[in-house]
Amino acid sequence: MNYHWDFSPVFANAALLAAGLGNTLKVTGIALVCGLALGLLLALLRLSRHRWASWPAGFVIEVFRTTPPLVQLFWFFFALPLIVGIEMTPFLAACVTFSIQSSAFFAEVFRAGIVSIERGQWDAARAIGMNHAQALRRIVLPQAVKRMIPAFMERVIELMKTTTLVATISYADLLFEANELSQKTFRPLETYTVVALIYFFVIFVASLLARRLELRLARSGESTVG
Amino acid sequence: MSLLRVRGLAKRFGANQVLRGIDLDVEAGERIAILGASGSGKSTLLRCLNFMEMPDQGTVTLDGKAIGRNGKYRDGELIAVRQRVGMVFQQFNLFPHMTAIGNVMEGLRTVKRLPRQAAHARAEKELARVGLADKADTYPAHLSGGQKQRVAIARALAMDPELLLFDEPTSALDPELVGEVLTVIRALAEEGRTMLLVTHELGFAYHVATRVIFLADGAIHEQGTPDEVLKHPTKERTRAFIARHKEFSL
Amino acid sequence: MKWDFASVFANWDALLAGAAGTLRIFAICLVLGLSLGLVVGLGRYARHSWAYWPATSFVEFFRNTPVLVQILWFYFALPILAPFEISPLAAAALGISLNSAAFSAEIYRGGIQSIEPGQWDGARALGMSWAQAMRRIILPQALKRMTPALTNRAIEIFKMSTLASAVAYVELLQQGKLIASINYNPIEAYTAVAVIFFVFLWPLVQFTYLLERRLRRDE
Numbered sequence: 001m002n003y004h005w006d007f008s009p010v011f012a013n014a015a016l017l018a019a020g021l022g023n024t025l026k027v028t029g030i031a032l033v034c035g036l037a038l039g040l041l042l043a044l045l046r047l048s049r050h051r052w053a054s055w056p057a058g059f060v061i062e063v064f065r066t067t068p069p070l071v072q073l074f075w076f077f078f079a080l081p082l083i084v085g086i087e088m089t090p091f092l093a094a095c096v097t098f099s100i101q102s103s104a105f106f107a108e109v110f111r112a113g114i115v116s117i118e119r120g121q122w123d124a125a126r127a128i129g130m131n132h133a134q135a136l137r138r139i140v141l142p143q144a145v146k147r148m149i150p151a152f153m154e155r156v157i158e159l160m161k162t163t164t165l166v167a168t169i170s171y172a173d174l175l176f177e178a179n180e181l182s183q184k185t186f187r188p189l190e191t192y193t194v195v196a197l198i199y200f201f202v203i204f205v206a207s208l209l210a211r212r213l214e215l216r217l218a219r220s221g222e223s224t225v226g
Numbered sequence: 227m228s229l230l231r232v233r234g235l236a237k238r239f240g241a242n243q244v245l246r247g248i249d250l251d252v253e254a255g256e257r258i259a260i261l262g263a264s265g266s267g268k269s270t271l272l273r274c275l276n277f278m279e280m281p282d283q284g285t286v287t288l289d290g291k292a293i294g295r296n297g298k299y300r301d302g303e304l305i306a307v308r309q310r311v312g313m314v315f316q317q318f319n320l321f322p323h324m325t326a327i328g329n330v331m332e333g334l335r336t337v338k339r340l341p342r343q344a345a346h347a348r349a350e351k352e353l354a355r356v357g358l359a360d361k362a363d364t365y366p367a368h369l370s371g372g373q374k375q376r377v378a379i380a381r382a383l384a385m386d387p388e389l390l391l392f393d394e395p396t397s398a399l400d401p402e403l404v405g406e407v408l409t410v411i412r413a414l415a416e417e418g419r420t421m422l423l424v425t426h427e428l429g430f431a432y433h434v435a436t437r438v439i440f441l442a443d444g445a446i447h448e449q450g451t452p453d454e455v456l457k458h459p460t461k462e463r464t465r466a467f468i469a470r471h472k473e474f475s476l
Numbered sequence: 477m478k479w480d481f482a483s484v485f486a487n488w489d490a491l492l493a494g495a496a497g498t499l500r501i502f503a504i505c506l507v508l509g510l511s512l513g514l515v516v517g518l519g520r521y522a523r524h525s526w527a528y529w530p531a532t533s534f535v536e537f538f539r540n541t542p543v544l545v546q547i548l549w550f551y552f553a554l555p556i557l558a559p560f561e562i563s564p565l566a567a568a569a570l571g572i573s574l575n576s577a578a579f580s581a582e583i584y585r586g587g588i589q590s591i592e593p594g595q596w597d598g599a600r601a602l603g604m605s606w607a608q609a610m611r612r613i614i615l616p617q618a619l620k621r622m623t624p625a626l627t628n629r630a631i632e633i634f635k636m637s638t639l640a641s642a643v644a645y646v647e648l649l650q651q652g653k654l655i656a657s658i659n660y661n662p663i664e665a666y667t668a669v670a671v672i673f674f675v676f677l678w679p680l681v682q683f684t685y686l687l688e689r690r691l692r693r694d695e
Contacts, residue, residue, distance in 0.1 A: 276601060278597060278600060278601065301605070305603045305604075305605060306603070308600065308601055308602065308603040309602075309603035312601070313597075313601040315594065315597060315598065315601075317594050319594040319595060319597050319598030319601075320598065321595065321598065321599075321613050321617075322617065323616050323617050323620070332602065332612065332613075333602035333603065333604075336602075336604060336608050336612050337602055337603045337604055337608070378598075381602070382601075382602075385602060385603070
C-alpha cells in the first residue's frame with residue numbers, strides 16, 4: 001500500500017473532536033433522562049384501563065417505533081417550526097426528537113417489565129388495602145425496574161448510536177466535527193478512522209459496563225425480562 | 227473374539243472420577259444389564275462406548291479393531307463407530323420437526339445416504355416392528371412417552387447396529403407406558419441382538435439379561451448371571467441396592 | 477395553517493423513485509446481512525474453534541459503532557485505500573449490511589444455543605457429523621424460534637435505509653428532502669415520507685407481535 005498515513009492533522013485538532021464528543025454525550029444524556037421519564041408516563045398510560053389514555057399513548061409509541069429516526073429528526077427540525085411557529089435550533093430538535101423516540105422504546109420496556117410481575121403481587125398489595133397507584137409505586141415498579149435493567153442498557157447503547165444522526169442537521173457533535181475536519185485537512189481516511197475508533201471505544205466500554213451489571217443482577221437471583 | 231472389548235476405561239468430570247478402570251468383554255448375542263445407584267457411572271460408561279463422551283484412559287475395541295490411537299480419536303472413525311452402535315436415550319431425543327417416519331428415516335438418508343424410496347420402505351418396516359406403523363406421519367408432539375421411545379428404538383434399529391445401548395429407556399415414562407417399551411426390548415432380545423441395558427427395572431433385567439453388572443463408585447462391584455447377582459448377591463452394597471428396590475420380587 | 481399535500485402528490489414520480497431505491501437497498505442489506513450473520517453466528521457459537529475470536533471481534537466492532545459513521549467511512553475513507561469507486565449505494569449497503577450481520581449473528585447464536593443438548597445427542601448417536609447435525613436437526617428448529625427476532629432485524633434494516641440519504645443515495649427520505657427544497661413544503665413532504673414508512677412497516681410490526689405470541693404459545 002503506497003498511501004502515506006498521516007494522523008497529525010487529526011491529533012492537532014483533538015480539542016475540536018473532544019468538544020464534538022462532549023456535545024454527543026450532552027444530547028444523549030438529555031434524551032436519556034427525558035426519554036426515561038416520558039417512557040414511564042407513556043407506559044402507564046398504555047396500561048391504563050381507560051381508552052382515552054391507552055389509545056393515544058399506543059399511537060405515539062407505534063408511530064415513533066415504526067418510523068425511521070432520521071425522518072423524525074428532519075420532521076422536528078424542518079416541519080415542526082413552521083407548524084408551531086417557534087425557533088428550532090439543531091440542538092433543540094435533536095433533544096426533542098430523541099427524547100420522544102427513545103421514550104417510545106423505553107415505554108415498551110417499562111410495559112413488559114410491569115406486566116411480567118405476577119398477579120399475586122398485585123393481589124397481596126390490594127389485600128392489605130393499597131390502591132392501584134400505591135401498589136404500582138411501592139410493590140410492582142420496584143421489582144419491575146430491577147428486571148428491566150438489561151433491556152434498558154440495551155436501549156441506552158442504541159441511543160448513543162442513534163444520536164449521531166444529529167450531524168445531518170449540522171449539530172456540532174463528534175460526527176459533524178469529523179466531517180468538517182476531513183474537509184479541512186483533506187485527510188478523510190485518518191479522520192474518519194480515528195472518529196470511528198473513538199465511537200467504538202466509548203460505546204464498547206458502555207456495553208461492557210452494561211454486561212457487568214447484567215451479570216451482577218443475574219447472580220443476585222433476579223430473573224430478567226426484555 | 228468378543229464383539230466389544232473394553233480395557234481400563236476411565237473418565238473424570240472436573241474433580242469427579244466417574245469411571246475407574248472398567249474392563250469388559252461383550253460377546254455377540256449377550257444381553258448385559260448394568261445396574262447401580264445414581265452417580266455410579268452407568269450412563270457415562272454407556273456414553274463412552276459410542277464416544278458421546280471421550281474416555282480419558284483405556285481402550286475400546288469393536289470387532290477386533292481398536293478405536294483411536296493413544297487416546298487420539300479421529301472424527302471420521304467415531305462417526306463410523308456410531309453407525310454400528312445404536313443408542314436409545316432416557317429422554318428419547320426425537321427430532322420434533324420431523325414425523326415419526328421422518329425420524330426413523332433420518333439416519334438412513336443423511337448418514338447412510340440411502341435414496342428416499344429405500345429409506346422410507348425400511349423405516350416403515352422398523353416402525354411396524356415396534357408396532358407403530360399407523361403413527362408414521364404423526365409428529366412427536368402428538369405421541370405418548372411410550373410411543374416416542376418406541377420410535378426412538380425404531381430409529382436406532384434402522385441403522386442395523388451390531389450393538390444396542392439402552393440408557394435407562396423407561397425411567398422417563400409414566401408407569402403404565404413402561405410395559406409397551408419393555409415388550410419391544412424383550413422382542414429384540416429374543417432375536418438374539420447384542421445389547422447393554424442400563425435400567426432400574428430389576429424384574430425385567432432378571433428375565434431378559436444373560437449377565438448382570440452392578441456398578442459402584444465407577445467400578446464393577448459385582449457381576450454374574452441374573453440369578454447370581456439379583457437373587458444371591460455376594461457383596462454387601464449389591465444386596466443393599468437390591469433391597470432398596472423393594473418392588474423387585476419374583 | 478394551510479396544509480398543501482397537492483404539491484407532494486404532484487411529485488409522486490420522485491417519491492416512487494425513492495421507494496424503489498429504498499426497496500433496493502433494503503433487499504440487498506437484508507440478504508447480505510442475514511446470510512453473513514449466519515456465518516458469523518456459527519463462528520460465535522463454535523466457542524473452541526479458530527472462528528470464535530474473529531467472529532467475536534466482528535460482532536463487537538459492528539454492534540458498537542454507529543451505522544452512519546460506518547457509511548461515511550466507507551464513502552469517504554475507503555476510496556483512498558481502495559483502487560475502485562465506492563458509490564453511495566455501495567457505501568450505505570456496506571455499512572448497513574455489516575451492522576445487520578453483527579446483530580443477526582447474535583440472534584443466530586442465541587437460537588442455536590437454545591436447542592437442547594439432547595437433540596445433538598440424538599443426531600450424533602446416529603453417526604451424523606457436526607455439519608449434518610447442524611443442517612438437518614439444529615438449524616431447522618432454531619430458525620423457527622428466531623423468526624420474530626429476525627423479522628425485527630428486517631424492520632430495523634428497512635428503517636436504516638434512510639441513512640443512505642446522508643450520502644445522497646436516492647431513497648424515500650432523500651426524495652423527501654428534494655421535494656421539500658423545491659416546493660418549500662417541508663411539513664407536507666416529511667409528513668408524507670413518515671406516513672409512507674408507517675404504512676409500510678406497521679403491518680410488518682403487527683406480524684412480528686403475532687409471531688412472538690404464537691411462539692410463546694408453542695413453547
